[in-house]
Amino acid sequence: MDIPFLYQTLLKLLIGVPLTLQLAVSSVGLGAILAVMLALARLSGLRLLAWPASFYVFIFRSTPLLVQIFLIYHGLGQFHAVRASFLWPLLREPYWCALIALTLNTAAYSCEIVRGALLSVPSGQIEAARACGMSNFTLHRRIVFPLALRHALPGYGNEFILMIKSTALASIITLMEVTGLAAQLISESFRAIEILIVAAAIYLSMNFIVTRLVQWVEYALSAELRPPPAATSGQGGTV
Amino acid sequence: MTASNFVLGFGEAGWGTALLQAAMMTLAVALTGYAFGLLVGSFCAWAKIKGGTLPRLIADAYTTVLRGIPDILVIYLFYFGSSAVLTPLAGLFGISGFVSLPGFMAGALAIGLVSGAYQAEIMRGAYRAVSPGEIEAAIAAGMSRLTMFRRIIAPLVLRHALPGLGNVWQLVLKESALVSVTGLVEILRQAQIGAGSTGQPFTFFFAAAVLYLAISSFSTWLLRQAEERLALGARRA
Numbered sequence: 001m002d003i004p005f006l007y008q009t010l011l012k013l014l015i016g017v018p019l020t021l022q023l024a025v026s027s028v029g030l031g032a033i034l035a036v037m038l039a040l041a042r043l044s045g046l047r048l049l050a051w052p053a054s055f056y057v058f059i060f061r062s063t064p065l066l067v068q069i070f071l072i073y074h075g076l077g078q079f080h081a082v083r084a085s086f087l088w089p090l091l092r093e094p095y096w097c098a099l100i101a102l103t104l105n106t107a108a109y110s111c112e113i114v115r116g117a118l119l120s121v122p123s124g125q126i127e128a129a130r131a132c133g134m135s136n137f138t139l140h141r142r143i144v145f146p147l148a149l150r151h152a153l154p155g156y157g158n159e160f161i162l163m164i165k166s167t168a169l170a171s172i173i174t175l176m177e178v179t180g181l182a183a184q185l186i187s188e189s190f191r192a193i194e195i196l197i198v199a200a201a202i203y204l205s206m207n208f209i210v211t212r213l214v215q216w217v218e219y220a221l222s223a224e225l226r227p228p229p230a231a232t233s234g235q236g237g238t239v
Numbered sequence: 240m241t242a243s244n245f246v247l248g249f250g251e252a253g254w255g256t257a258l259l260q261a262a263m264m265t266l267a268v269a270l271t272g273y274a275f276g277l278l279v280g281s282f283c284a285w286a287k288i289k290g291g292t293l294p295r296l297i298a299d300a301y302t303t304v305l306r307g308i309p310d311i312l313v314i315y316l317f318y319f320g321s322s323a324v325l326t327p328l329a330g331l332f333g334i335s336g337f338v339s340l341p342g343f344m345a346g347a348l349a350i351g352l353v354s355g356a357y358q359a360e361i362m363r364g365a366y367r368a369v370s371p372g373e374i375e376a377a378i379a380a381g382m383s384r385l386t387m388f389r390r391i392i393a394p395l396v397l398r399h400a401l402p403g404l405g406n407v408w409q410l411v412l413k414e415s416a417l418v419s420v421t422g423l424v425e426i427l428r429q430a431q432i433g434a435g436s437t438g439q440p441f442t443f444f445f446a447a448a449v450l451y452l453a454i455s456s457f458s459t460w461l462l463r464q465a466e467e468r469l470a471l472g473a474r475r476a
Binding site (some may be wrong): 065067070074075077079165168179189192196200203208 | 295303304307308310311312315316318319321322338409412414415416417419420427430431434438439440441442444445447448451452455456
């Protein structure tokens, strides 16, 4: 065990952590917006909206993320119209291509999480809200979305961990996040095993922290499902 | 559009045949990896259910670590890591330069190790779904442990595990695209080669996406058939 070398490697790889987290957080955040729209489209009951949304989900879930990244980064430049358009300054940057591909990809997976969560809202709650005279918008804002958020959270935690792992693919289009730096170090030093173990440890600790964070949010959002603190000692086992 | 139809054709200048061969390679590496994963996964599930403290600890560490790190790192580990071991070894035999596991082997091993971690969890869950009454009845009927496993446990576990195992297969299929980094000529690598030599990247990566879509849709159909067949005689609520 060459501890100084491992320490040096750790310091060098940690430089990539902000980029990894930035890619993961922004793609999951932007993907969530897209996912809610897709899920609402699928549940709208209008075939004109539901069918394209289902098709989108099917396409993006059945093809490898790496193919999607290559299609956007290498593929789009084939068309003159794209190269001439105002979007080209964005689409020729590997960072934006990776972000777009990751966002579109996670939106397809998250759409299913959101759809399941929306479907899990008890119809009694919705009926009660309607009976109170809530408008459709108020109903969603105050009843459906808060309840669905709680159901979606465990699934969303998994999706976030998957996305942290997926950002490693951005290294293949030259982004220098943790995996990109690791690959560069390997080609410089040829000490692949040690470097990869350090990189793996970094990903594991990031995912561990995310798991804990999600658990904490879940706990914080389910306050009324827990017995009140005073009652726990007094009433013992009754839940 | 005629130009792009031409490069994907099956004629002399077309890449159709090459891409279909590459699809076979994708299937081969994915299936090999998946089978290896089944082996590792069943062994791990057994360790988690019936093993002592040490096997269970090892199995837990394995499934936690392999599900928590990017797949590409595992592929790099086998590809570059094996060269760190093999290159000095080859040097002893007078072979100089970069020596590594062949891309196929490194890819299949990596896919197997990653998918094994998921498969272990699925099989463990499926085993727990087998009702104790069935096992008690088998014991009461005087079955030996092997007969009980073959006739009662295995079919029931398979029925419960199949949807999950099907999901892992879809994961494995998509993961196999990552093996392209080792230079193995599967769908994505072949598409890269085609894109490079014709200057039509979109056409080739689009064709690659369509091939993956076709394989995955066909697997979905096949898995649904298998699920229905295994669920024969199962009561639905």
